[in-house]
């Protein structure tokens with residue numbers, strides 16, 4: 055088996071002609087049919103990951119719910135798939151709420167995040183009936199008080215806590231739970247804010263049902279999450295003793311990592327969830343707290359491996375005594391992660407996947423930034439114009455963080471399953487680029 059294949063969707067293989075296959079679908083054929091850059095998602099891989107999370111969560115002695123952090127990648131088809139699989143949605147803007155609602159996702163199974171939720175975000179969420187508001191700071195709390203004034207039914211809120219716990223991610227930009235974070239209420243302030251909500255009649259339209267923590271993205275150690283949960287439960291215990299408050303819901307966030315590179319260790323989500331479940335059960339028992347409903351909100355570990363970015367090689371050059379650059383037709387605009395935080399990727403040639411990988415090259419995109427390097431160093435067969443480069447683990451934080459830099463057209467997205475291929479987002483056209491411009495028609 056090709057040593058990089060384990061990073062690709064679960065049904066990936068290399069056929070007798072040396073072509074990369076997803077089940078019965080040839081990557082090269084898909085690239086020809088839809089053009090490149092193309093984002094391919096294997097739906098079976100997403101469903102499998104959901105099942106792994108849900109099965110592990112079922113071992114929790116209390117109630118549990120899996121939600122999907124839709125910032126990882128959201129479109130109508132994916133929101134529908136999540137809804138079909140009984141996965142709630144973590145949304146972070148009026149825009150994400152709009153997409154989720156259009157897809158028919160029940161608002162009651164959504165919760166709203168954000169460290170600077172605008173009036174518009176909050177109003178959209180209230181209007182949609184979003185199930186929970188994850189309050190990030192005192193300003194937001196005041197906004198919610200104003201917006202909910204006179205409501206007959208209280209709105210359910212959680213407090214997002216910054217527990218001052220560090221997780222090891224690959225970059226400081228993806229750490230969110232340390233003391234100096236733009237997200238959440240500092241641990242030392244949580245009790246004061248909660249006490250206000252619980253005792254001051256001004257907050258009667260808000261019902262505090264839970265606590266939330268999210269330590270960062272792309273870590274693979276459950277221990278820090280257990281430490282963070284312990285800190286939250288100390289607060290919950292104190293609030294129970296002083297105000298008779300009951301922690302009904304607990305969300306320890308998402309953040310579980312995935313391997314991006316053949317040298318990365320495996321990061322199966324099942325032991326992570328099992329570890330979390332055990333930690334919550336033990337810590338609640340130790341604090342004599344009834345088990346809260348446990349809500350998880352992973353993004354990357356549900357969808358990253360399912361996605362593959364297909365590019366066409368356009369040119370190559372070798373610098374005397376230097377590197378060989380292989381340039382492809384996408385990069386910074388559809389995947390800013392390498393430029394943003396030195397994310398490390400690999401790739402293979404989908405049309406020559408059985409050939410020896412004898413050359414070490416840098417894979418560059420076509421955009422006007424020297425930082426537009428998709429892969430700093432990868433071994434490939436000597437790549438030629440026309441070859442199809444397949445970059446795995448492309449399903450999360452690529453398209454959702456993409457841009458139209460250099461007036462790039464956002465790529466098409468196709469979903470694959472055993473029933474066939476479905477175009478779920480068409481490629482942008484040049485007309486799309488001027489659609490918002492006044493006087494464009």
Ligand SMILES: Cc1ncc(COP(=O)(O)O)c(C=O)c1O
Pocket residue numbers: 123125126144167268270271272307308309310351352353354355450
């Ligand atoms: C609040 C919150 N929850 C969940 C996630 C999902 O993280 P991941 O995709 O690493 O699972 C994020 C992403 O950073 C987040 O900000």
